[in-house]
Amino acid sequence: MDTKTLKIARWWEKTANNKILCTLCPRYCRMGDGQPGFCYIRQNYGGILYTLGYGHPSGFAVDPIEKKPLNHFLPGTKILSFGTAGCNLGCKFCQNWSITKAKLDEMNSVVASSEDVIALAKKYSTPSIAFTYNDPTIFGEYVIDISKIAQEEGIKSVMVTAGYIDKKAREDVYKYIDAANVDLKGFTENFYHKLTFSHLDDVLDTLIWLKQETNIWFEITTLLIPGENDSQDEIQNECEWIINNLGDSVPLHFTAFHPEFKMLGRQRTPESTLMHARKIAIESGLKFCYVGNIHNTEGQTTYCPNCFNKLIKRDWHSVKANRIINGACPVCQTKIDGVF
Numbered sequence: 001m002d003t004k005t006l007k008i009a010r011w012w013e014k015t016a017n018n019k020i021l022c023t024l025c026p027r028y029c030r031m032g033d034g035q036p037g038f039c040y041i042r043q044n045y046g047g048i049l050y051t052l053g054y055g056h057p058s059g060f061a062v063d064p065i066e067k068k069p070l071n072h073f074l075p076g077t078k079i080l081s082f083g084t085a086g087c088n089l090g091c092k093f094c095q096n097w098s099i100t101k102a103k104l105d106e107m108n109s110v111v112a113s114s115e116d117v118i119a120l121a122k123k124y125s126t127p128s129i130a131f132t133y134n135d136p137t138i139f140g141e142y143v144i145d146i147s148k149i150a151q152e153e154g155i156k157s158v159m160v161t162a163g164y165i166d167k168k169a170r171e172d173v174y175k176y177i178d179a180a181n182v183d184l185k186g187f188t189e190n191f192y193h194k195l196t197f198s199h200l201d202d203v204l205d206t207l208i209w210l211k212q213e214t215n216i217w218f219e220i221t222t223l224l225i226p227g228e229n230d231s232q233d234e235i236q237n238e239c240e241w242i243i244n245n246l247g248d249s250v251p252l253h254f255t256a257f258h259p260e261f262k263m264l265g266r267q268r269t270p271e272s273t274l275m276h277a278r279k280i281a282i283e284s285g286l287k288f289c290y291v292g293n294i295h296n297t298e299g300q301t302t303y304c305p306n307c308f309n310k311l312i313k314r315d316w317h318s319v320k321a322n323r324i325i326n327g328a329c330p331v332c333q334t335k336i337d338g339v340f
Contacts (some may be wrong), residue, residue, distance in 0.1 A: 191228060
């Protein structure tokens with residue numbers, strides 16, 4: 001392997017026998033010479049860790065920001081979206097498995113410098129850039145370089161992530177980030193261990209860190225899988241944890257699972273399951289709860305938590321009406337949490 005064109009990674013240290021310990025995420029992969037980490041795109045060559053995904057996105061798309069999903073961050077705007085190959089989780093239900101489970105040489109990746117990504121955002125007049133599709137944690141060096149330039153150019157940066165990242169590394173990766181959607185994939189350690197090959201507590205720690213130690217706007221998404229993480233008790237526990245640890249204003253999205261990857265034999269999530277979960281969330285005290293991957297205007301509309309006036313009407317990822325004025329309800333002037 002010719003390493004002259006590769007980017008040397010951050011967040012690693014040498015160990016015995018010329019192995020490398022990657023300290024980017026809680027998986028803490030140990031790699032011998034020539035070996036990749038779990039994510040496929042961080043690899044040891046000659047005792048140096050390289051990030052193979054740097055400058056090699058799998059492709060670009062211009063999406064509605066509601067698709068991330070973010071409902072309280074610049075609603076109704078477009079966002080330039082991209083990811084790379086690989087992922088640091090092993091979700092059996094992955095909805096983007098053709099990207100996350102691919103190695104770089106299996107992808108029709110393009111070459112794009114950090115400056116190229118910014119130029120593309122300007123070309124399509126998108127006020128934001130999303131690091132998404134696979135988990136941007138694994139290409140954190142690329143995230144930092146792009147988001148730093150974006151901040152200088154007045155363009156916002158968004159992480160769409162599972163939140164599975166080392167405590168020290170996240171301070172670097174999120175330094176120039178403006179918003180995030182964090183996948184809280186379930187609310188039991190058994191679910192995380194069995195279906196994602198990761199751990200719940202590390203994700204909860206990231207959420208608390210975002211709330212207590214950053215000014216990053218964030219929302220939470222839970223993909224409800226029938227028979228796995230959709231019980232009333234688990235949903236209730238999740239909502240109560242969010243209120244007790246993050247507050248009642250963090251938007252929570254319950255989205256529908258469709259059979260993919262290693263869970264092709266499962267049924268799609270019924271709309272009734274999503275709406276029942278939303279009901280639990282609202283009755284628990286959360287001000288903003290949404291449903292996704294279905295057409296349901298009631299479950300996708302933003303209501304004033306004080307007077308219950310309809311503020312932002314949505315259908316799927318489309319904003320049909322936005323009545324928020326200066327970040328507040330026009331009827332009762334209640335401030336709506338978010339970036340509007």
